[in-house]
Amino acid sequence: AQTVTQSQPEMSVQEAETVTLSCTYDTSESDYYLFWYKQPPSRQMILVIRQEAYKQQNATENRFSVNFQKAAKSFSLKISDSQLGDAAMYFCAYRRTYKYIFGTGTRLKVLA
Amino acid sequence: DGGITQSPKYLFRKEGQNVTLSCEQNLNHDAMYWYRQDPGQGLRLIYYSQIVNDFQKGDIAEGYSVSREKKESFPLTVTSAQKNPTAFYLCASSIVAGFDEQYFGPGTRLTVT
Numbered sequence: 001a002q003t004v005t006q007s008q009p010e011m012s013v014q015e016a017e018t019v020t021l022s023c024t025y026d027t028s029e030s031d032y033y034l035f036w037y038k039q040p041p042s043r044q045m046i047l048v049i050r051q052e053a054y055k056q057q058n059a060t061e062n063r064f065s066v067n068f069q070k071a072a073k074s075f076s077l078k079i080s081d082s083q084l085g086d087a088a089m090y091f092c093a094y095r096r097t098y099k100y101i102f103g104t105g106t107r108l109k110v111l112a
Numbered sequence: 113d114g115g116i117t118q119s120p121k122y123l124f125r126k127e128g129q130n131v132t133l134s135c136e137q138n139l140n141h142d143a144m145y146w147y148r149q150d151p152g153q154g155l156r157l158i159y160y161s162q163i164v165n166d167f168q169k170g171d172i173a174e175g176y177s178v179s180r181e182k183k184e185s186f187p188l189t190v191t192s193a194q195k196n197p198t199a200f201y202l203c204a205s206s207i208v209a210g211f212d213e214q215y216f217g218p219g220t221r222l223t224v225t
Contacts, residue, residue, distance in 0.1 A: 009152070035213050043200065045216035091154060098143055098162055098208055104154040 002027045004094050006103035013082045014111050020067075021077045021106045023092030030054075032096045034068070036077045039089040039105070048090070051075065084110050114139045116217035118203050123222045125197075133188045133220050135203035144186035145204040145214065148172060155202065161186055162208050190222065197224045 003026045013019035025034070036048040051059045051068050058066050063083075067076045079086055087110045092103040116137045125131045137144065143162050147155040157170030161180040175194025180186055186205075190197045200221050204214040 037213075043219050045202065045204075045214075047213045050213055093214075095213075098160065098206075100145070100157075100206075100214055102147075102155040104152060 002029075002094055002096065002101050004092055004101050004103040006090075006092055006106050008106045009104075010107045010109070012109045012111055013079070013086075015082055015084060017082055018078060018080045019082055019108065021079075021090050021092075021108065023075045023077070023103055025073050025075065025092070025094050025101075027073070027094065027096065029096050032094060034066075034075045035093040035095065035100075036064070036066070036075075037091045037093060037102075038086075039091065040085075041088070045091075049077065079108075082110050084112060086110050116203060116205055116215055118201075118217035118220050121218065121220060123220055125222070125224050127224055128192045129224075130189055130191050131197075131222065131224075133190065133201055133203075133222070135186045135188065135217060136184055137186075137203075137205045137215075137217075138184060139205055139215060140183070141205035141215070142183070142208045143206045144180070145206075146170075146176075146178065146186070146188045147202040147204065149200040149202060149219075158188065158201075190224075197222060 005024045032053045034051045038046045049061045063080045089105045091105045094101045119134045145160040146158040159178045161167035177189045202219045203217040206214045
């Protein structure tokens with residue numbers, strides 16, 4: 001069965017600095033998709049970034065980028081120039097066909 | 113605006129009562145999902161439906177029931193058999209296949225006392 005592991009329950013970053021959130025997953029499939037979601041205090045889940053497994057190029061969305069290492073089954077999220085609004089829970093998710101599997105989340109605190 | 117609505121935002125019930133959480137989407141998505149979120153446990157799948165009149169149990173379906181009579185609607189009933197019903201419930205939808213993320217509703221916080 002597929003699993004998604006986020007080993008950092010909580011992280012802190014100084015405003016304007018860079019932080020990397022870790023995610024590893026386990027699967028025997030070769031074709032799948034990976035996502036990072038943000039859940040702010042409002043608890044509305046917001047998509048941050050997504051990655052197709054067959055693409056070697058790492059996805060980038062403005063200040064957010066991923067380091068996708070398929071062989072290592074690693075999918076980390078880098079947030080550059082951190083802002084106070086980045087403070088939230090971040091969930092890594094794996095999708096294979098209709099099923100999504102989520103990690104337990106990392107709480108990111110941004111210090112002014 | 114396209115999106116997913118869940119109502120109500122906060123719901124209170126007495127132990128032993130069944131309660132139904134509403135989820136409606138106008139994104140024309142075939143697939144819909146219900147998740148439960150507890151502190152430190154991420155999102156756990158309760159039920160999902162890929163098409164009208166069909167649904168499948170997720171990882172923690174015991175004590176819950178669903179229906180999918182319309183494409184737009186996927187209500188979740190928390191029955192009195194659910195031992196720990198107090199939680200935050202999220203509804204989501206997506207296209208069935210392909211490269212697309214799930215879209216989430218704002219959630220319902222259920223408190224049972």
